[in-house]
Amino acid sequence: MCLAKVSLWWHFFFGKECYCQFYLTRFYWRGSKFALRGDAGSACEENLIKRMEITTEASQVNAYEHDRDHVRKVFRSMQTSRILENKLGSLYKAGKIVGGVYLGKGQEAVSASLASCLTKGRDIFAPLIRDQAGRTAFGEELIDCTRTYLGSVKGPMRGRDGNIHRGRPAEGMPAMISHLGAAISLVSGMLLAKRIKGELAGVVGATCVGDGCTSTGAFHEGLNTAAVEKLPLVLTIANNQYAYSTPNDRQFVCQDLVDKAIGYGVPGYSVDGTDMLACIKVMEEATAKARAGGGPQLVVASMLRLTGHGEHDDGSYVDPDLRSSGLGRDSIEVGSSQLIEHGFASAEEIEAWAVEAAEVVQEAVAIAQKESAPDPYQDDWAAFSNPANIDFHS
Amino acid sequence: MSDMTYIDAIHAALSDAMEQNPEVFLYGQDIGKFGGAFKATKGLQEKYPDRVLDAPISEDAMAGVAIGAAIEGARPVLEMQFADFSSVAFNQIVNQAATHFYRTGVPVPMTVRLPSGGTPGSGPFHSQSMESLYAHYPGLVVVTPATVADAYSMLLDSIKMDDPVIYCEHKFLYRWLKSKDYQGDGLPIGKARITRAGKHATVVTYSAMVHEAVRAAEMLQAEGGWEIEVVDLRSVKPMDTDTIIASVARTGRLLAVGEAFPWGGVTAEVIARVSADGFHLLDAPPARFNARDTPIPYHPKLWAAHRPTPEAIAQELRKLLNY
Numbered sequence: 001m002c003l004a005k006v007s008l009w010w011h012f013f014f015g016k017e018c019y020c021q022f023y024l025t026r027f028y029w030r031g032s033k034f035a036l037r038g039d040a041g042s043a044c045e046e047n048l049i050k051r052m053e054i055t056t057e058a059s060q061v062n063a064y065e066h067d068r069d070h071v072r073k074v075f076r077s078m079q080t081s082r083i084l085e086n087k088l089g090s091l092y093k094a095g096k097i098v099g100g101v102y103l104g105k106g107q108e109a110v111s112a113s114l115a116s117c118l119t120k121g122r123d124i125f126a127p128l129i130r131d132q133a134g135r136t137a138f139g140e141e142l143i144d145c146t147r148t149y150l151g152s153v154k155g156p157m158r159g160r161d162g163n164i165h166r167g168r169p170a171e172g173m174p175a176m177i178s179h180l181g182a183a184i185s186l187v188s189g190m191l192l193a194k195r196i197k198g199e200l201a202g203v204v205g206a207t208c209v210g211d212g213c214t215s216t217g218a219f220h221e222g223l224n225t226a227a228v229e230k231l232p233l234v235l236t237i238a239n240n241q242y243a244y245s246t247p248n249d250r251q252f253v254c255q256d257l258v259d260k261a262i263g264y265g266v267p268g269y270s271v272d273g274t275d276m277l278a279c280i281k282v283m284e285e286a287t288a289k290a291r292a293g294g295g296p297q298l299v300v301a302s303m304l305r306l307t308g309h310g311e312h313d314d315g316s317y318v319d320p321d322l323r324s325s326g327l328g329r330d331s332i333e334v335g336s337s338q339l340i341e342h343g344f345a346s347a348e349e350i351e352a353w354a355v356e357a358a359e360v361v362q363e364a365v366a367i368a369q370k371e372s373a374p375d376p377y378q379d380d381w382a383a384f385s386n387p388a389n390i391d392f393h394s
Numbered sequence: 395m396s397d398m399t400y401i402d403a404i405h406a407a408l409s410d411a412m413e414q415n416p417e418v419f420l421y422g423q424d425i426g427k428f429g430g431a432f433k434a435t436k437g438l439q440e441k442y443p444d445r446v447l448d449a450p451i452s453e454d455a456m457a458g459v460a461i462g463a464a465i466e467g468a469r470p471v472l473e474m475q476f477a478d479f480s481s482v483a484f485n486q487i488v489n490q491a492a493t494h495f496y497r498t499g500v501p502v503p504m505t506v507r508l509p510s511g512g513t514p515g516s517g518p519f520h521s522q523s524m525e526s527l528y529a530h531y532p533g534l535v536v537v538t539p540a541t542v543a544d545a546y547s548m549l550l551d552s553i554k555m556d557d558p559v560i561y562c563e564h565k566f567l568y569r570w571l572k573s574k575d576y577q578g579d580g581l582p583i584g585k586a587r588i589t590r591a592g593k594h595a596t597v598v599t600y601s602a603m604v605h606e607a608v609r610a611a612e613m614l615q616a617e618g619g620w621e622i623e624v625v626d627l628r629s630v631k632p633m634d635t636d637t638i639i640a641s642v643a644r645t646g647r648l649l650a651v652g653e654a655f656p657w658g659g660v661t662a663e664v665i666a667r668v669s670a671d672g673f674h675l676l677d678a679p680p681a682r683f684n685a686r687d688t689p690i691p692y693h694p695k696l697w698a699a700h701r702p703t704p705e706a707i708a709q710e711l712r713k714l715l716n717y
Contacts, residue, residue, distance in 0.1 A: 224450060
């Protein structure tokens with residue numbers, strides 16, 4: 001009786017061609033209501049949810065499916081980001097950076113593989129706190145990063161905002177605010193404007209959030225709204241296991257964040273965020289589906305944050321078992337092995353790229369360090385574009 | 395030409411703005427086929443099916459969508475069903491929209507319509523006046539039209555403006571206030587208007603309280619020949635300090651009246667500016683009069699005693715005139 005009702009519901013969701021009662025293997029009872037999940041490999045579930053197990057094995061995807069130049073671009077963005085972030089960490093410890101330093105160590109693969117599927121000038125990319133690799137892959141100049149961290153008046157934020165709160169909205173890269181989930185509806189609005197102006201065809205808007213963001217009202221409202229408007233949004237959750245110091249089990253109780261996709265009626269993908277090739281494959285698919293009119297796509301990439309919340313935080317609360325698990329792999333080490341193993345690049349090439357990246361990073365830091373700090377006597381102190389709206393003249 | 399109401403003027407401004415600029419679009423709950431809770435968008439979706447969009451009950455996302463659309467070059471006009479519900483969108487409005495130009499140099503040409511203020515029987519959550527909260531944040535223009543003509547011209551001006559505008563329209567005026575002239579005098583946002591000239595005291599007020607202040611002034615005129623000047627701020631941010639000071643220079647006495655809660659806010663700002671810049675002009679301590687410091691009550695009898703009424707304003711003016 002129960003199963004019959006269940007399979008009707010399942011039919012409704014996943015289409016008539018699935019005979020899902022054969023695939024339902026697990027029931028989870030919660031109070032008087034029951035929640036259902038299909039098998040991870042269920043044929044019908046693949047219509048909406050694609051899951052990839054986290055293992056310590058090599059990539060689960062076939063490397064021959066990948067475009068060589070694309071893979072190399074993703075890796076180089078990851079590598080440059082890591083070298084830049086190591087430098088930022090040193091500058092912070094040397095007292096050269098005022099304010100926080102927030103790094104994306106461990107999340108480079110997911111961030112870079114998402115942004116490398118986007119084209120600056122056409123698509124929209126709204127990075128969050130741990131998306132240096134994605135910013136680089138999207139085409140943000142390193143000097144924007146160093147100028148913003150070091151407070152140069154020549155940076156995109158001119159000293160008015162700092163660190164990761166930077167962007168170039170006119171070039172399709174909004175500047176994040178600290179309130180989590182706020183960019184989901186923002187990117188949706190940017191896409192809606194393109195639709196109204198007749199410029200939406202073939203465009204994708206992407207943004208990144210963390211596991212903690214999934215608890216916010218903004219996440220719910222934003223994803224639901226994008227789904228209602230069927231906007232080409234790729235929403236990526238980097239589940240790095242901790243929101244600042246709060247572990248997943250104090251953040252949510254659903255078994256897998258990707259299950260949330262079902263509730264919003266959007267396709268969901270889960271992927272091993274430490275596996276560069278797997279990330280690239282998933283992001284290519286998700287962005288292609290969104291671009292082709294498939295509406296919002298939810299990607300959940302799992303990994304461990306390989307750093308504190310910020311450089312002020314040593315992350316001592318992180319469970320040591322997680323560090324030694326598959327989640328604790330360093331995506332750059334995994335990516336490097338994958339490049340060599342599948343012949344995308346040689347070890348010598350990777351080493352040469354690192355030297356090149358270090359030089360570019362050093363130059364970006366040196367330039368920004370020499371530049372002037374903002375001058376309070378020169379700032380126009382204008383929060384309005386129209387001078388007639390200025391109420392307090394200071 | 396037949397009489398046009400305040401809500402007709404809002405409807406006309408939305409319709410004209412959409413006609414004039416294909417980048418203008420409307421977003422809000424129930425605004426499509428239904429025409430909005432107050433019918434401000436009636437018939438517009440039939441005319442512009444792609445530019446009048448019903449939103450889910452998600453004020454945060456609605457505001458986020460409007461901000462994103464605005465920075466991408468569209469001109470969204472967001473309808474909050476009631477000003478009170480904009481509290482759910484507060485984060486997007488004050489942190490995303492208000493900070494955007496200062497941080498990035500890219501303006502946010504968004505208009506947020508807030509059906510504001512009390513009406514009998516509306517209670518604590520459908521009666522609020524939010525202008526002081528938004529005016530507190532740098533980067534937001536906050537307008538409070540009190541007349542049919544201002545409802546029309548200030549909405550058009552708000553939509554044309556590159557900075558985000560919080561447009562506080564008063565629900566009590568929607569159908570009660572009528573005028574044959576809705577084109578008005580073309581006074582820009584940021585300029586106050588002398589609604590009624592006088593010489594014995596100045597009432598500085600805005601939105602629906604302009605009409606209550608004028609009634610109080612008429613009572614005092616009939617009662618003792620007092621000539622009370624009424625200044626309609628029109629926009630509370632920017633605030634037209636010059637017009638306020640000039641009026642106080644003529645009358646020597648100031649009463650600031652507002653429908654919002656008493657702690658801080660627009661009336662406190664008016665008093666602060668006059669005290670700082672026009673102290674020497676005052677013949678009596680500047681006074682202010684607001685709603686009571688409780689949630690807005692439901693019952694019409696309590697509600698009428700919660701907000702400033704013409705009788706209560708007149709009583710405050712008598713105290714000021716007798717000082």
